[in-house]
Amino acid sequence: MEIKTGFVLGAGIMGAGIAHLMAQNGVNAILVDVDEGILKRAVGNIEKLLTKKVEKGKMTDAQVKELLGRIKISTDMNEAANADFIIEAVIENVELKQKIFAQLEGIAKPGVVLATNTTACSISEISSSLKDPSRVVGMHFFNPAVVMKLVEIMPGVATDPAAVKTAKEFAEFLGKEPVVTNKETIAGIASRVLAALLNEAVWVLEEGIGSVADIDKAMMMGSNQPMGPLTLIDLIGIDTHLAKTRTLYAKFGDARYRPCYLLEKMVHAGYLGRKSGKGFYDYSQNPPVPMVLK
Ligand SMILES: NC(=O)c1ccc[n+]([C@@H]2O[C@H](COP(=O)([O-])OP(=O)(O)OC[C@H]3O[C@@H](n4cnc5c(N)ncnc54)[C@H](O)[C@@H]3O)[C@@H](O)[C@H]2O)c1
Known part of the structure; x- marks a missing residue:
């Protein structure tokens, strides 16, 4: 099936990025969220990024208008009926994702792939709420979705290989370099390895070994990371990182993923x-100022 229209559920960091990416590649994107303010902010942020491109001479005003014209925002899930490919990017909560996929199954056109951008929820657990789980597949974009080349495609136990193939081909169409995992797993490859590394950085901070700035500097200068681990967690979202490490810890029982209490305090604050x-x-300051966290 030719993918002319994509449906993206959740207009946060990832959903907005995925809708932007679709529109950039000529696909009509229907971006849906429960919060109208978030939808407007998402489009505003995309517009800001595009305006910078115009200033640099990389895009014209007409191209920006055309791209933005491909993004439709809505709070109505039933818009999924008009899509040729569906991707969910709501908060990292498996019960919510199960509920949403059960609804999407009733709305989507037959044969349309139902993809989830989950980081660490089990694909089989998410699709257990469906009559037919075979069209659910993990399709994990990286942040920022417009920039990062990798997309990890992760089948669940019951996923039809045809759904994996469609997701892989769609990722390639969007200019990405997909990697397909051989079997169902939690957090794929890159996120799992990264989670252990990022977690360790928070523990090093918690133990008082280094300041926020020095931990980031050490990893950038000492292991050639493009940005420090704490800066990266800020980019991912503290809540999202915490949810991911919690899931990994619960599933694998491995201390490498034990979330530091500091993360929980930060989310509460x-x-x-x-x-x-x-x-x-x-x-609030430019450049951002390292926090002293208690
Ligand atoms: N942040 C990252 O770096 C990153 C990277 C890859 C994958 N992910 C995964 O992508 C997903 C989204 O993450 P995010 O960082 O964009 O989160 P976010 O918190 O920025 O956005 C989540 C959005 O979901 C919306 N939402 C909540 N309930 C909804 C519902 N019932 N219907 C529609 N929208 C609803 C919220 O209003 C919010 O706008 C998560 O599963 C996360 O693990 C995140």
Whole structure:
């Protein structure tokens, strides 16, 4: 099936990025969220990114208008009936995802792939709420979705190989380099390896071994990381990272993924990273200032 229209559920960091990516590649994107304010903010953020491209001479005003014209925002899940490919990017909560996929199954056209951008939820657990779980597949974009080349495609136990093939081909169409895991897993490859590394950085901070700035500097200068681990957690979202490590810890029981209590305190305080303005850094200032967290 030719993918002319994609449906993206959840207009947060990832959903907005995926809708932007679709529109950039000529696919009509229907971006749906429960929160109208978030939808407007998502489009506003995409517009800001595009305006920068115009300023740099990389895009014309007409191209920006055309791209934005391909993104339709809505709070109505039933819009999924008009899509040729569906991708869910709501918060990392398996019960919510199960509920949503059961609804999507009733709305989507027959044969349309139902993909989830989940980081660490089990594909089989998400699709257990469906009459036919064979069209559910993990399709994990990386943040920022427009920039990062990797997309990990992860089948569940019952996923039809045809759904995997469609997701892989769609990722390639969007200019990505997909990697397909051989079997169902939690958090795929890149996120799982990264989760252990990021977690260790938070423990090093918690143990008082280094400051926020020095931990990031050490990893950038000493292991050639393009950004420090704490800056990266801020970009991912403290809540999203916490949810991921919690799931990995619960599933594997491995201390490498044991979430540090500091993350929980930060989430309670509303320090969710870049998206809320404060995390390991304070983003109200430019450049962002490292926080002293107690
Ligand atoms: N942040 C990252 O770096 C990253 C990277 C890859 C994958 N992911 C995964 O992508 C998914 C989304 O993450 P995010 O960082 O974009 O989260 P986010 O918190 O930025 O956005 C989640 C959005 O889901 C919306 N939402 C909640 N309930 C909804 C519902 N019932 N219907 C429609 N929308 C609903 C919220 O309003 C919010 O806008 C998660 O599963 C996450 O694990 C995140």
